[in-house]
Amino acid sequence: MPDVIGIRAATAADGEAIDAVIRAAFAGTEFGHQGEAGLVRMLEGDGDALVSLVAERDGAIIGHVLFSRMDVEADGARLSAAGLAPVSVVPALQGQGIGDALIRAGLDALRERGCAISFVLGHDAYYPRFGYAPDLAARFASPFAGPHFMAMMLDSDAPWPLGGRADYAPAFGRMG
Numbered sequence: 001m002p003d004v005i006g007i008r009a010a011t012a013a014d015g016e017a018i019d020a021v022i023r024a025a026f027a028g029t030e031f032g033h034q035g036e037a038g039l040v041r042m043l044e045g046d047g048d049a050l051v052s053l054v055a056e057r058d059g060a061i062i063g064h065v066l067f068s069r070m071d072v073e074a075d076g077a078r079l080s081a082a083g084l085a086p087v088s089v090v091p092a093l094q095g096q097g098i099g100d101a102l103i104r105a106g107l108d109a110l111r112e113r114g115c116a117i118s119f120v121l122g123h124d125a126y127y128p129r130f131g132y133a134p135d136l137a138a139r140f141a142s143p144f145a146g147p148h149f150m151a152m153m154l155d156s157d158a159p160w161p162l163g164g165r166a167d168y169a170p171a172f173g174r175m176g
């Protein structure tokens with residue numbers, strides 16, 4: 001990541017700049033819709049945003065990542081869990097490690113909060129480098145089960161649960 005770029009926690013004042021980054025990042029992707037900016041607003045409104053970070057260059061926000069609260073049960077007990085979505089970098093600056101730095105900083109912030117597990121639904125060529133594994137997610141019943149559904153224990157020494165269920169925050173069910 002270029003050294004002139006800083007990463008910090010998002011504040012309420014960043015809302016419009018974050019919307020703009022998300023819209024720019026997702027315009028032209030295979031996802032083909034613009035629902036992610038609304039999703040971030042809904043998660044924040046519901047109090048389900050756990051970690052929201054921005055990448056900044058010269059005072060301008062050029063990247064964002066959100067981790068939101070999930071409802072996860074593992075081996076019969078609740079497990080504190082966070083879903084990674086969405087992550088966005090403005091198109092002109094993609095491929096320079098900014099998304100990587102945002103995700104790693106977010107995972108560290110989750111560890112500091114004592115969060116046990118994180119899930120992501122995304123590209124299987126990208127997320128395994130952070131520790132996400134489809135084999136762990138496959139142990140959890142979820143509407144998103146499949147090769148793109150991945151999970152990681154935030155303490156890499158923690159044993160993998162044998163099984164359970166994983167549900168994203170309610171806002172995901174309200175996405176347009």
Ligand SMILES: CC(C)(COP(=O)(O)OP(=O)(O)OC[C@H]1O[C@@H](n2cnc3c(N)ncnc32)[C@H](O)[C@@H]1OP(=O)(O)O)[C@@H](O)C(=O)NCCC(=O)NCCS
Nearest residue numbers: 025026087088089094095096097098099100122123125126
């Ligand atoms: C995904 C995204 C946040 C990554 O941020 P970034 O700063 O561009 O990524 P980094 O520079 O940290 O990493 C680049 C790597 O990610 C890979 N990558 C980026 N987007 C990818 C995608 N959509 N599918 C597969 N791999 C992707 C690149 O191929 C590159 O891989 P390499 O290191 O093996 O060459 C950014 O590309 C983006 O905003 N994309 C559009 C929105 C999006 O698709 N978000 C994720 C939804 S699952």
